Amino acid sequence: MRHGSGDPGRGQGRGHGRGHGHGDHGDHGEHGHTGRHRGGKGHQGGRHGRRRVVDGGELRLLILKLLSDTPRHGYDLIREIEDLTGGAYAPSPGMVYPTLSLMQDLGLIVETESEGTRKAFSVTEAGAAELEKDADTADAVLARLSEIGETQERVGGGPVKRAMENLHQVLRSRMMQDDATKDTAFDAAAILDEAAQRIERL
Known part of the structure:
Protein backbone atom coordinates (compact mmCIF):
# COMPACT_ATOMS: atom_id res chain seq x y z
CA MET A 1 0.00 0.00 0.00
CA ARG A 51 10.72 59.01 -45.90
CA ARG A 52 14.33 59.63 -44.94
CA VAL A 53 15.23 63.28 -44.55
CA VAL A 54 18.47 62.65 -46.45
CA ASP A 55 19.51 59.70 -48.59
CA GLY A 56 22.96 58.14 -48.70
CA GLY A 57 24.35 60.41 -51.42
CA GLU A 58 23.00 63.54 -49.76
CA LEU A 59 24.43 62.49 -46.41
CA ARG A 60 27.86 62.08 -47.99
CA LEU A 61 27.72 65.61 -49.42
CA LEU A 62 26.42 66.97 -46.14
CA ILE A 63 29.31 65.37 -44.27
CA LEU A 64 31.78 66.85 -46.75
CA LYS A 65 30.14 70.25 -46.29
CA LEU A 66 30.38 70.09 -42.50
CA LEU A 67 33.93 68.72 -42.52
CA SER A 68 35.03 71.49 -44.88
CA ASP A 69 34.44 73.94 -42.03
CA THR A 70 36.39 72.05 -39.38
CA PRO A 71 37.49 68.45 -38.65
CA ARG A 72 34.83 66.50 -36.77
CA HIS A 73 34.22 63.01 -35.48
CA GLY A 74 31.07 60.98 -36.05
CA TYR A 75 29.24 62.06 -32.92
CA ASP A 76 29.92 65.72 -33.71
CA LEU A 77 28.40 65.26 -37.17
CA ILE A 78 25.26 63.65 -35.75
CA ARG A 79 24.89 66.40 -33.17
CA GLU A 80 25.47 69.16 -35.73
CA ILE A 81 22.80 67.78 -38.06
CA GLU A 82 20.40 67.45 -35.13
CA ASP A 83 21.07 71.07 -34.17
CA LEU A 84 20.41 72.19 -37.75
CA THR A 85 16.94 70.64 -37.62
CA GLY A 86 16.12 71.90 -34.15
CA GLY A 87 16.15 68.36 -32.81
CA ALA A 88 13.60 67.13 -35.36
CA TYR A 89 16.03 64.79 -37.12
CA ALA A 90 19.36 63.12 -36.43
CA PRO A 91 20.90 60.42 -38.63
CA SER A 92 21.53 57.19 -36.76
CA PRO A 93 25.07 56.01 -35.97
CA GLY A 94 24.29 53.01 -38.18
CA MET A 95 23.93 55.42 -41.08
CA VAL A 96 26.76 57.86 -40.31
CA TYR A 97 29.66 55.59 -39.39
CA PRO A 98 29.43 53.25 -42.40
CA THR A 99 29.24 56.35 -44.61
CA LEU A 100 32.40 57.71 -43.00
CA SER A 101 34.16 54.39 -43.59
CA LEU A 102 33.08 54.39 -47.24
CA MET A 103 34.20 57.98 -47.73
CA GLN A 104 37.55 57.14 -46.19
CA ASP A 105 37.94 54.17 -48.55
CA LEU A 106 37.10 56.45 -51.49
CA GLY A 107 39.76 58.92 -50.40
CA LEU A 108 37.26 61.73 -49.76
CA ILE A 109 38.16 62.14 -46.09
CA VAL A 110 41.11 61.23 -43.92
CA GLU A 111 41.66 60.74 -40.21
CA THR A 112 43.22 63.67 -38.44
CA GLU A 113 44.68 64.21 -35.00
CA SER A 114 42.12 64.74 -32.27
CA GLU A 115 41.83 64.70 -28.52
CA GLY A 116 40.57 61.55 -26.87
CA THR A 117 39.88 58.21 -28.51
CA ARG A 118 37.34 59.32 -31.12
CA LYS A 119 38.41 59.48 -34.74
CA ALA A 120 38.14 62.92 -36.30
CA PHE A 121 38.05 63.40 -40.06
CA SER A 122 38.96 66.17 -42.46
CA VAL A 123 38.31 66.62 -46.17
CA THR A 124 40.95 65.59 -48.71
CA GLU A 125 41.58 67.28 -52.05
CA ALA A 126 39.43 64.63 -53.72
CA GLY A 127 36.65 65.30 -51.21
CA ALA A 128 36.87 69.04 -51.77
CA ALA A 129 36.66 68.47 -55.53
CA GLU A 130 33.53 66.32 -55.16
CA LEU A 131 31.95 68.90 -52.89
CA GLU A 132 32.70 71.65 -55.40
CA LYS A 133 31.25 69.56 -58.22
CA ASP A 134 27.97 69.00 -56.33
CA ALA A 135 27.95 72.28 -54.41
CA ASP A 136 24.37 73.11 -55.44
CA THR A 137 23.07 69.80 -54.11
CA ALA A 138 25.01 70.17 -50.86
CA ASP A 139 23.66 73.69 -50.36
CA ALA A 140 20.12 72.48 -51.08
CA VAL A 141 20.41 69.71 -48.47
CA LEU A 142 21.77 72.17 -45.92
CA ALA A 143 18.96 74.62 -46.70
CA ARG A 144 16.35 71.86 -46.34
CA LEU A 145 17.66 70.89 -42.91
CA SER A 146 17.76 74.54 -41.83
CA GLU A 147 14.16 74.97 -42.98
CA ILE A 148 13.15 71.97 -40.88
CA GLY A 149 14.87 73.62 -37.92
CA GLU A 150 13.03 76.90 -38.49
CA THR A 151 9.70 75.08 -38.73
CA GLN A 152 10.50 73.14 -35.58
CA GLU A 153 11.25 76.36 -33.74
CA ARG A 154 7.96 77.94 -34.84
CA VAL A 155 5.78 74.92 -34.12
CA GLY A 156 7.49 73.23 -31.21
CA GLY A 157 9.01 76.05 -29.22
CA GLY A 158 8.32 79.34 -27.53
CA PRO A 159 4.83 80.65 -26.77
CA VAL A 160 3.01 78.04 -28.86
CA LYS A 161 4.59 75.18 -26.91
CA ARG A 162 3.76 76.87 -23.61
CA ALA A 163 0.15 77.42 -24.66
CA MET A 164 -0.27 73.81 -25.81
CA GLU A 165 1.14 72.46 -22.55
CA ASN A 166 -1.15 74.78 -20.58
CA LEU A 167 -4.16 73.66 -22.62
CA HIS A 168 -3.35 70.00 -22.02
CA GLN A 169 -3.05 70.48 -18.26
CA VAL A 170 -6.20 72.59 -17.92
CA LEU A 171 -8.31 70.28 -20.08
CA ARG A 172 -7.14 67.17 -18.25
CA SER A 173 -7.72 68.77 -14.85
CA ARG A 174 -11.24 69.94 -15.77
CA MET A 175 -12.35 66.60 -17.19
CA MET A 176 -11.16 64.76 -14.08
CA GLN A 177 -13.36 66.82 -11.77
CA ASP A 178 -16.39 65.08 -10.30
CA ASP A 179 -18.93 67.42 -11.89
CA ALA A 180 -17.55 66.91 -15.43
CA THR A 181 -20.12 65.33 -17.76
CA LYS A 182 -20.49 64.53 -21.43
CA ASP A 183 -21.88 68.02 -21.90
CA THR A 184 -18.67 69.40 -20.39
CA ALA A 185 -16.67 67.43 -22.94
CA PHE A 186 -18.85 68.68 -25.81
CA ASP A 187 -18.52 72.29 -24.61
CA ALA A 188 -14.74 71.95 -24.35
CA ALA A 189 -14.59 70.41 -27.82
CA ALA A 190 -16.65 73.28 -29.24
CA ILE A 191 -14.23 75.81 -27.73
CA LEU A 192 -11.26 73.94 -29.20
CA ASP A 193 -12.92 73.71 -32.62
CA GLU A 194 -13.60 77.44 -32.59
CA ALA A 195 -10.00 78.16 -31.57
CA ALA A 196 -8.72 75.92 -34.38
CA GLN A 197 -10.83 77.80 -36.93
CA ARG A 198 -9.57 81.16 -35.67
CA ILE A 199 -5.95 79.97 -35.86
CA GLU A 200 -6.54 78.69 -39.38
CA ARG A 201 -7.66 82.19 -40.42
CA LEU A 202 -4.51 83.88 -39.06
Missing part, protein backbone atom coordinates in the same frame (compact mmCIF):
# COMPACT_ATOMS: atom_id res chain seq x y z
CA ARG A 2 2.80 2.37 0.83
CA HIS A 3 4.40 1.57 -2.50
CA GLY A 4 1.13 2.12 -4.35
CA SER A 5 0.41 5.43 -2.65
CA GLY A 6 4.00 6.58 -3.24
CA ASP A 7 3.85 6.07 -7.02
CA PRO A 8 0.94 8.44 -7.60
CA GLY A 9 2.64 11.03 -5.41
CA ARG A 10 5.86 10.79 -7.37
CA GLY A 11 3.98 10.71 -10.65
CA GLN A 12 1.98 13.73 -9.67
CA GLY A 13 5.11 15.55 -8.58
CA ARG A 14 6.85 14.79 -11.86
CA GLY A 15 3.78 15.75 -13.87
CA HIS A 16 3.37 18.97 -11.94
CA GLY A 17 7.03 19.77 -12.31
CA ARG A 18 6.95 19.24 -16.05
CA GLY A 19 3.78 21.27 -16.39
CA HIS A 20 5.22 24.11 -14.34
CA GLY A 21 8.47 24.05 -16.25
CA HIS A 22 6.63 24.12 -19.56
CA GLY A 23 4.60 27.06 -18.36
CA ASP A 24 7.75 28.96 -17.42
CA HIS A 25 9.27 28.21 -20.78
CA GLY A 26 6.14 29.36 -22.54
CA ASP A 27 6.06 32.62 -20.60
CA HIS A 28 9.72 33.23 -21.28
CA GLY A 29 9.27 32.54 -24.95
CA GLU A 30 6.28 34.84 -25.14
CA HIS A 31 8.08 37.69 -23.42
CA GLY A 32 11.13 37.17 -25.56
CA HIS A 33 9.03 37.23 -28.71
CA THR A 34 7.23 40.34 -27.57
CA GLY A 35 10.51 42.10 -26.87
CA ARG A 36 11.88 41.24 -30.29
CA HIS A 37 8.65 42.26 -31.96
CA ARG A 38 8.59 45.63 -30.27
CA GLY A 39 12.22 46.30 -31.08
CA GLY A 40 11.74 45.24 -34.69
CA LYS A 41 8.61 47.33 -35.08
CA GLY A 42 10.31 50.43 -33.74
CA HIS A 43 13.29 49.87 -36.01
CA GLN A 44 11.06 49.30 -39.00
CA GLY A 45 8.97 52.36 -38.24
CA GLY A 46 12.09 54.49 -38.14
CA ARG A 47 13.43 53.10 -41.40
CA HIS A 48 10.32 52.45 -43.49
CA GLY A 49 7.46 54.25 -41.77
CA ARG A 50 8.47 57.62 -43.20
